[in-house]
Amino acid sequence: MGPVELLHMSVFSQSFSPCGRFLAAGNNYGEIAVFSLSAALSPDATALSQKPVLTFTAHEGPVFSLLSTDCHLLSAGNGEISCWSWSELIKKNVKPLWTKRPNYKSSLEIPEINSMAINSRDNSLVFGGGDNNVHVLDLEHGVFKSVLQGHSDYVHCVSVRDREAEILSGGEDGAVRVWDSRTGQCVHCIEVHKYESCARPQYGKWISCLTTDSDWMLCGGGPSLSLWHLRSLSPTSVFPLTGCQRQTTFYQDMILAVGEGPAVSHCLLGGEVKAQIPCTPQSLNTLQLNTNSTEHRVLTVGGSSDHIDVFTNLSYRTFSFSF
Amino acid sequence: MGAVTDDEVIRKRLLIDGDGAGDDRRINVLLKGFTKWCNSPGTPEEGFTQYQRMMGILAQCEFSMGKTLMVYDMNLREMENYEKIYTNIEQNITSAHDKIAECKKEIQRAKRIRKNRQEYDALAKVIQQHPDRHETLKQLEALDKELQQLSRIKENVDAKLELRKKQFHVLLSTIQELQQTLENDDKSDNDENSHESPAQNGE
Numbered sequence: 001m002g003p004v005e006l007l008h009m010s011v012f013s014q015s016f017s018p019c020g021r022f023l024a025a026g027n028n029y030g031e032i033a034v035f036s037l038s039a040a041l042s043p044d045a046t047a048l049s050q051k052p053v054l055t056f057t058a059h060e061g062p063v064f065s066l067l068s069t070d071c072h073l074l075s076a077g078n079g080e081i082s083c084w085s086w087s088e089l090i091k092k093n094v095k096p097l098w099t100k101r102p103n104y105k106s107s108l109e110i111p112e113i114n115s116m117a118i119n120s121r122d123n124s125l126v127f128g129g130g131d132n133n134v135h136v137l138d139l140e141h142g143v144f145k146s147v148l149q150g151h152s153d154y155v156h157c158v159s160v161r162d163r164e165a166e167i168l169s170g171g172e173d174g175a176v177r178v179w180d181s182r183t184g185q186c187v188h189c190i191e192v193h194k195y196e197s198c199a200r201p202q203y204g205k206w207i208s209c210l211t212t213d214s215d216w217m218l219c220g221g222g223p224s225l226s227l228w229h230l231r232s233l234s235p236t237s238v239f240p241l242t243g244c245q246r247q248t249t250f251y252q253d254m255i256l257a258v259g260e261g262p263a264v265s266h267c268l269l270g271g272e273v274k275a276q277i278p279c280t281p282q283s284l285n286t287l288q289l290n291t292n293s294t295e296h297r298v299l300t301v302g303g304s305s306d307h308i309d310v311f312t313n314l315s316y317r318t319f320s321f322s323f
Numbered sequence: 324m325g326a327v328t329d330d331e332v333i334r335k336r337l338l339i340d341g342d343g344a345g346d347d348r349r350i351n352v353l354l355k356g357f358t359k360w361c362n363s364p365g366t367p368e369e370g371f372t373q374y375q376r377m378m379g380i381l382a383q384c385e386f387s388m389g390k391t392l393m394v395y396d397m398n399l400r401e402m403e404n405y406e407k408i409y410t411n412i413e414q415n416i417t418s419a420h421d422k423i424a425e426c427k428k429e430i431q432r433a434k435r436i437r438k439n440r441q442e443y444d445a446l447a448k449v450i451q452q453h454p455d456r457h458e459t460l461k462q463l464e465a466l467d468k469e470l471q472q473l474s475r476i477k478e479n480v481d482a483k484l485e486l487r488k489k490q491f492h493v494l495l496s497t498i499q500e501l502q503q504t505l506e507n508d509d510k511s512d513n514d515e516n517s518h519e520s521p522a523q524n525g526e
Contacts, residue, residue, distance in 0.1 A: 269441035
């Protein structure tokens with residue numbers, strides 16, 4: 001990989017292995033790199049341990065989304081989903097278990113898949129992408145169960161609300177749609193840009209990040225990042241962050257958000273920004289917390305650079321992996 | 324085996340008193356002086372001074388031995404002391420570890436509480452924006468009463484309108500009837516006149 005390619009690399013997605021010792025990251029060249037977290041965090045780590053243990057080309061297009069289940073790694077790119085076994089990847093065997101592609105209506109252009117989420121209730125995979133629809137794939141039988149139609153522009157992000165068996169999807173058309181996962185009907189449609197407190201017309205109305213905590217939902221993008229109470233469908237706090245946020249997550253009593261700007265923002269639920277921790281990439285695309293392991297509890301962020309920053313203590317950057 | 328222990332003994336003796344400046348030399352001097360004193364032919368005063376000297380050397384040796392014994396005792400007691408301190412510090416370390424674990428749990432609990440409190444605050448903020456339920460109920464009641472009043476007024480007005488309509492109807496119909504009767508009367512008068520005149524003409 002030449003220096004020019006490294007300069008133009010963007011990391012779009014990350015996922016931790018189920019044992020918590022490895023990190024898989026996908027970039028815009030369609031490659032997935034597996035880094036060994038346990039080697040890099042051990043006391044005798046060298047500069048070599050910050051390089052990937054395995055790099056392979058997974059798709060022809062950029063890998064926009066990665067997701068780990070109990071023993072598999074699912075990667076989405078160029079309209080198809082591939083499944084890899086983590087144990088095989090650790091042994092450096094790069095053969096996908098299966099590759100599936102849903103039935104797209106138009107066969108001319110292949111829509112990309114932007115985001116995936118697991119619905120653990122019925123062991124299905126929910127994903128959304130460029131064809132304006134949300135697809136549901138049953139992981140046990142490997143068949144595409146249903147297609148949720150309703151968005152008028154492509155879907156940026158999906159999330160699953162465990163307690164009420166609902167699927168949330170946010171898209172370019174500015175609407176956050178809440179679907180019932182059993183019947184496939186759109187239960188609610190929230191147009192975030194229509195609320196004055198959240199709207200930022202100078203950025204647009206698209207929703208690029210969505211995450212839910214069953215009672216609460218965070219969404220942002222063109223409009224400011226805002227915290228919504230899902231029962232009453234009302235925005236409770238708006239976060240004064242400049243730039244558009246691309247990924248957010250709830251962590252203990254805080255909210256972590258990454259987006260435009262070389263910093264990870266820590267916010268409180270009340271709406272104030274507690275801290276902004278600087279990182280290497282100029283603009284961040286993905287944020288992932290390692291909840292699968294107790295001794296390697298780290299936060300990793302990646303963005304428009306070939307470096308992936310690792311935070312062992314949330315307040316400062318410890319080191320960076322690089323492709 | 325005998326050679327080894329001899330070596331050990333020699334090594335130890337060299338270590339303790341290698342240059343012969345201390346007790347070893349004193350004991351040798353004592354022994355030599357004793358043998359010389361035993362075999363000396365000199366005067367009793369000399370013998371006495373010799374004897375005094377030997378007693379002095381003996382006292383020095385005893386003194387030095389007493390000191391060594393005390394130092395040995397002291398070392399033993401210091402060792403005990405250190406052992407005690409060591410176990411104490413170990414206990415402190417384990418209790419500190421326990422306290423740290425407790426504090427970590429406390430922090431998790433406190434963070435959960437803080438999260439709940441913040442969620443509550445956020446919801447409360449939204450709820451405050453909506454008007455009070457009692458006020459809205461009161462407003463609703465007042466509006467209800469107004470509505471009832473207005474509908475009552477409407478009913479009254481309607482009734483009055485009906486009544487007036489009926490009255491006008493009665494009036495108009497009586498007028499019509501009167502008109503009819505008058506017309507009929509007129510016609511019958513005219514008829515009578517016209518009957519009479521041809522009758523008159525005919526006669």
